[in-house]
Amino acid sequence: MESREPNYEIGVIHGRFQVLHNDHIKYLMAGKKLCKFLVVGITNPDPSLTRNSDANPHRSTPLANPLTYYERYLMIQAALLEQGLLLTEFSIVPFPINVPELIKYYVPLDAIFFLTIYDDWGRQKKDYFQSLGLKIHVLWEVPLEQKGLSSSDIRDLMRKGEKWEHLVPTSVANLMKQWNVTKRLKEIGLK
Numbered sequence: 001m002e003s004r005e006p007n008y009e010i011g012v013i014h015g016r017f018q019v020l021h022n023d024h025i026k027y028l029m030a031g032k033k034l035c036k037f038l039v040v041g042i043t044n045p046d047p048s049l050t051r052n053s054d055a056n057p058h059r060s061t062p063l064a065n066p067l068t069y070y071e072r073y074l075m076i077q078a079a080l081l082e083q084g085l086l087l088t089e090f091s092i093v094p095f096p097i098n099v100p101e102l103i104k105y106y107v108p109l110d111a112i113f114f115l116t117i118y119d120d121w122g123r124q125k126k127d128y129f130q131s132l133g134l135k136i137h138v139l140w141e142v143p144l145e146q147k148g149l150s151s152s153d154i155r156d157l158m159r160k161g162e163k164w165e166h167l168v169p170t171s172v173a174n175l176m177k178q179w180n181v182t183k184r185l186k187e188i189g190l191k
Contacts, residue, residue, distance in 0.1 A: 009036050012095075022168060024151075039108070040092045100129075
């Protein structure tokens with residue numbers, strides 16, 4: 001019989017979440033299932049902690065980062081509450097993945113660090129974590145073609161005025177509309 005007890009006390013999981021979508025929820029909940037308390041790290045929390053990466057060059061562009069740290073904080077919190085988690089089961093923090101030596105200021109280093117790997121960027125993050133001596137748990141590793149949803153695709157649908165709401169949790173769709181992110185993306189695309 002499968003144990004219902006989480007494997008780890010504290011887990012750390014991260015992402016840009018530059019529109020949190022349904023596959024992000026699968027990722028976050030897979031991490032939460034393995035730990036009692038989940039720390040969700042938001043990468044690229046501000047421009048000073050955002051760096052270009054040869055492994056994933058588009059991730060640092062303004063069009064790929066339309067939401068502020070605070071907006072992503074609210075979005076992630078709303079989505080996790082929508083999934084039935086309690087505020088006492090998770091926290092949300094900045095996670096400067098591009099400046100790995102700063103990670104120690106934001107998260108407990110004795111936690112387990114969850115990763116998914118799809119490409120060179122995922123492998124580079126794994127190398128970062130290993131260089132810091134962190135404990136790693138790879139949730140899954142699959143080729144990029146099998147990744148599934150992409151926030152880039154959702155942002156493109158929003159800019160084109162096509163249907164995207166079914167690809168994100170209801171709470172996220174509501175916030176995107178409240179913040180008029182579609183208009184913001186169109187304006188960024190014109191610059």
